[in-house]
Amino acid sequence: MPSSFPNVCSALSTILSVFACTLGCSIASADSIKMAFVPTGTVLMGSESNQPDEKPSHYVSLTEYFVDVYEVHIWHWEKVASWAEANGYQFSDSVKQRKDGPWWYQDTSSLIFPMNMVNWYDAVKWCNARSELEGRIPVYYEDANQTTVYRSGEHNLTSQNVNWTGSGYRLPTEAEWERAARGNSPSSSQDYSWGNSFLNGAMANYSLSGDEFDDASTPVGYYNGGQKIVFNDNSRGGESTSPSNVVNGFGLYDITGNVSEWCWDWYDSSWYDDPSSRLQDTRGPEYGQLADTQPRRIAKGGNYKSFSESDPANSLRIANRACWRPDLAARFRGLRCVRGNYDDPLWVTAVAHGHFPNWYFLDWFGYYYKSDYTWVFHGDFGWIYPNGKGSYDNWLYFQGHGWLWTNRYCYPYFYSSVDSNWYKYDLTGTELGWFEKSTDQSRFRWGRVYDR
Structure with a gap:
């Protein structure tokens, strides 16, 4: 059998280029669903x-995982959500109030701006839908026995509602987010993904940072060396700085600023004093431990409304522990x-078929x-x-041709290892x-010679 096809994102990107956007998106959109290995x-x-609430600083050990290179953008959200709503998922009305890219932005599709107006519950349900659409087992469930997939409503999930060893997508824990954000320097106390160097408008999207979309989000991956910065109240010289590719050691973009990113963890201001915060793969306090009358979930990274060092808390720093009620959505909050x-x-x-032994049905x-x-x-x-x-x-060997690759997301398209077509x-x-x-x-008959 040929080596495993790289991943669904590579497959989708290739399909789009070959079939002239058959699935209804831009090539840039397809390329921006990549994941990095941590x-x-x-x-x-x-x-x-x-x-x-950031004290004491402490070490946490984490098991390997994959993380989105970019923040989830509008095209990807819509692709998954459209399928989800046709298959039993329900999202809140707030997602319909999202802010797309400006009408004048012509360099690429306005739909590659980060998704926003997403509350925590919708973010979690969307992760499940993304998993199911790609043919993965979802990780979030309404019950502790993990029998009812979480697809609707607002449930205050606990760790028992999560299949942590599943193949599906989920929100990062706060520890996973910080590990990914610090890139090649996981033991460093650096403030930003690139270190502690002076922050200016050429490095991240924050309040009045000087980008051409100021007081709004920038397209995902905008700070790749082609960013355009003009003078503004808080650009801090970024307009006169040669733009560089602001990517961290794991290849991630927009860790600092743009939109804040929801995490799994509940917020507890004294959590770092708890010995459980140092356990391997820690997932934060449980809902029943919280003293807050209005419990909140963590959202990391700051956003385009955040100020830099002029903000006493400097919410753009990696260690900052911003938090919000899980039912609240905002145009400066999204997910990765x-x-x-x-x-x-x-x-x-x-x-399994109920009447014929050894017969099975796969919905796609x-x-x-x-x-x-x-x-x-x-x-x-x-x-x-x-x-x-x-x-x-999924690799399938056809006796009349050889190995063909497909999956739920790509079917009925197949990639041939025989001729790379x-x-x-x-x-x-x-x-x-x-x-x-x-x-x-040109047409080839590799399947059954039989009429429908």
């Missing part, structure tokens, strides 16, 4: 020199997802018969040999088994 390690959390480095068994969500792939020798008989494709993970990384399976023709090559529309 290896197992430790992070120094907190600060001894600033706010009381993580997922653990775990995989699901191949087609784990397939449902259809019916198939599972033999005792790994080969399966598919209704359209005949005998194929499957290999892969969940419904998100993309093919679309014909779902509507009168005959089964036909594939169309993307580059010249």
Whole structure:
């Protein structure tokens, strides 16, 4: 079997370039769903020199995970949310009040501005929907037995409601966020993702920082060396600084400013005094421990409304512990997802047929018969040999061609390891088994020779 296809984002990006945006988005949008790998390690959390709730600074060990390179942007949110709402998910009305990019911004789609007007509950539900859309097992559940997927309502979830070893997407814990933010310097007490150097408008989007979108968010990844900074009250010389690529050691953008990013943890001002805050993979205090009459969740990184050193708390610092009620949304608050480095068994969500032994149904792939020798008989494709993970990384061996790759997100598009081309399976023709090559529309019959 060929090596595993890189990931769904690479697949989607390739599909978009080949099929002229068949899925309805820009190439920039597809490229900006990438994730970075954060290896197992430790992070120094907190600060001894600033706010009381950041003390004492302490080390936390964390298991490896993946994190979004960019903040979740509007195109990606809409792509997932549209599918979600057609499949039993419900989001609050606040997401409809989001602020898109300005009409005059012509360099690329206005939909690659960070999603905003997202409350914590909607952020968590969207993570679940993103998982299900890609064929991953969701991680958030309404019940401690983890039988009812969290898709609607406002539930104050606890750690027992989360499958922490699942393959799906979730919000980072506060510790995971700080570890990712510090990049190659996890043991440093640095203020920003690039260190402690002087912050000016050429490095991040904060209040009156001088970017062309001032008093609003910038497109995700805007500070990549092409940022344009003009004089403003708080640009602090950024307009005369040669722009550089402000990416941290893990390859992440917009860690500082732009929109604040929701985290999993409940906020407790004295949490760092609790020995549990130093446990491996700590996930913050539990809901029942909170003394606050209006419990709040952590949101990190500051935003375009934040001031820099003129703010006594300097909410742009990595260690700052901003927090908000989970039911409140704002145009300066969004999200960035993580997922653990775990995989699901191949087609784990397939449902056994009630009347025919060894027959299964996969909601995106259809019916198939599972033999005792790994080969399966598919209704359209005949005998194929499957290999892969969940419904998100699937290699299928066709006897008439060789290995083809697909997943729930890409189907009916297939990538061929034989000739490195993309093919679309014909779902509507009168005959089964036909594939169309993307580059010249030539047709090949690798599936069953049978009429529909």
